[in-house]
Amino acid sequence: MDRFPWLRRLAHGLVAGALLSGLRAPLGLDWTQLAAVQGSTAALFRAAALLAIALSLDPARPVWRAGASASWMAAVCAGYALHGLVLDVTPGGRAGYALLLVAGTMLLRVLAGRRAPEAGGAPETLARSERLGLVLVGLGCALTLESLAHEMRLFTMATSADDALVGSVFLLLLALAAAAFGPLLAKLGNERARFAAGLALGSATTLAGLVFLAQLTPAGLHGYLRRLDASFGWLRALDSRLGGALGLSGIPALDGASIGTLWTTALLSAATLVVPAFVLGATLGAARNVARLAHALVGAAAGLVLLPSLIRAHAQPLGLDEARQAAFAWELLVAGATLAAVGVATLAFGLARGRLATLATALIAALVPWIRPHEVLWSFSPWSVNQVVPELVWSTAEGLLTVERARDGTSTLTLDRKRLTPLRLEEAADERRLRSAWALLPEAQRAHARVLLIGQLTPARMRVLRSLGVTAPDRSAPWHAAMPAVEALLFRGEEPPGGAIVEPGGARARLADGEYDWVVAPAIRGPIVTWKSESHEIWGSVDAPRLSALELAGETVGVAWVEADSRGPRGAELAPLLLDVERLEWLALGLVRGPAREALAEVGPRFEVASLAGPSPLGFLARMPQLRKFRLEDAWASSMTSTTTPALASGLALHFHAQKLSSPGESRAQQIELDEDALRAFFSAVPSHGELDAFARELWESLAWLLAEKREPEHLLVYVEPIAERFAPWPELDRAVARAYQELLEPKTALRFLARARTARPLDIELLLESARCAEENGDAVSAVGFLEQALALQPGRPDVERALGLTLTRLGDERGREWLEHVLDDYPTDPELLRALGLPVPEAEGH
Structure with missing residues (x-):
């Protein structure tokens, strides 16, 4: 060689x-x-x-x-x-x-x-002033480029695959510029001055990327992507004529829905980084003494290490109005460009010739950012269907932290647009996971358990912990410095949490000393994805943490939860695992560490992943964000095994393999696919004797809900009815089976299941209303009146119950019916059925 x-x-x-x-x-x-x-x-x-x-x-x-x-x-x-x-x-x-x-x-x-x-003698030795100057230039370049790269990251799904793609685009631009412009630049001036000056100018020209990203407002981003998409039209047409030989048919339509895909990320990052990359690439391509690059890299390394401290010292929590006036990214750019300019000036004083020209270049590099003074740039997912209006904005060393309202009105915390707290729809699953993790703690340790939550404490999580007897949980996360301000917003109007906020280093030390009894880490979600869904918002996939290396000292019990729509490291081996299935729509895995209780009845069987199968980063990026969930959940589920209940693991694998993206107009249940083989596997996994564990009960309740909502009476009678009969009373299953018999026009049989459900839940008003409707379908209006009167006794003054009671009594010829209907007429002034029962004229529009 x-x-x-x-x-x-x-x-x-x-x-x-x-x-x-x-x-x-x-x-x-x-x-x-x-x-x-x-x-x-x-x-x-x-x-x-x-x-x-x-x-x-x-x-x-x-x-x-x-x-x-x-x-x-x-x-x-x-x-x-x-x-x-x-x-x-x-x-x-x-x-x-x-x-x-x-x-x-x-x-x-x-x-x-x-x-x-060397034939021509020893290579050039760099003077001390030049070495110092190059280190300062490298430090300034790191500050500006890293700041710009972070702003670009906010236009991706913020995964390691996205970061790899952005970095690859930047390095490719450097190589192209080195090849195209390096030889030309090599003919200009002295390399000592040219190299440092070129790097400083490259640092300053990151302003161009900042200005470009500032234009990508909701309207600007959509317009830019649509124009780019139109320019691909002729290439797609050519590819179709060539039978797809160019592979361009796989390029999705470029719009807000394609944010985070391979092509959109590559195009946006290229447009953002092209100017500084070309200046830097030309400079590097013209250099002949690699010692200069070595010193610049040392400075860049120092800049990377310095940047987190600089951000912590300079960044402040901002409200929305304050953020609109703050130019934090621009200020970092000015700091970096100024440092680079100082480095060039330091080098210039050691030059025998060209000193003034070099000093002038340093001054230009320092002044370039002032072409656009105080350029304000905050990126809050401009592709989102609903405009994001944050209540708190804070640039941290870990990323951009915000507190904002989700579509359901829940205050949520995001970090680099990844959501760290649950939505209202997810709080039930979040509670179930906390309780499952708590069930693993030996009972002797529960009374005075020392608790550490890794992540963000929310009011809903605090209520769950209090119900478990935990009143003062410690919490820790990389954004610990922002937690007091975040908690002040999240806990508005509620009792503030007890416990302490522990910085990560301290938390690691306490964990190593076994000072905690119980540790739990909830899962997180990715950035919002553009998709108009009637049932729920769609959030992107994130990187799954490397769970295999997690260990705990002493008697500490811990569970780390991860969503199965996360991209985990291929080949990962994880055991033992808890599972949580939310409505058969979401799958989550909890890695258990420490001397945990078996707690089979409370949490269900243990699972393991012997070797995780999943997409490569390139395959992950090539798939639309809306589709990644199904591929990733399929990979996790198909990699799972269980020695105690292999049929259940097989059923989950079959079920999640069948999932696919549905029409956004469908309901939540309609968007979940059913697989007959999965149903058979779930049924065969039911033990022949004994009670069901908590996981199996949640699974069958989800199945009952899903089959009822999808109006699948045959499947309900084949799979759910035997389970409901064996483990009766089970209100969730009994109600679902009753609905199936109503669908089959057998209300008498349905009433039997509803009666059993009422014995378990006598105060359930909705169950009484269902029974009343079923009784009427069975021709037993008298029983229907009885159910409605019981419902009114539980909740007096409820208009819809009073209306139903009035109509039923009227059909029975009971004069009390008219009194009830007149009582609710103001609540239903245009209700045609009510008006006809009272003998009042029905408006023509309603009568047709």
């Missing part, structure tokens, strides 16, 4: 790119980083990769005598994209990442080759 230095250079680039991609801190490094990675942790990982590359850039090695050429940058791009978008292989814990860093650094040094004397 020594005879072919270009081959060494390409191999070095591939390894460097793979190392840049591989050294990105994942979710789940420890318990405190399950929902988000700490900003300082993420920065240290990436800084380490830059330092590893810097250590291998030695101009005395033959491979670097031509400089960091465009071919090397293309190889870096290829290595980064190959690892981040295709292979997606990363270590399982901190020790693995440390080993990767050491091995990668050594391999890069080996690939750079041995030092060898």
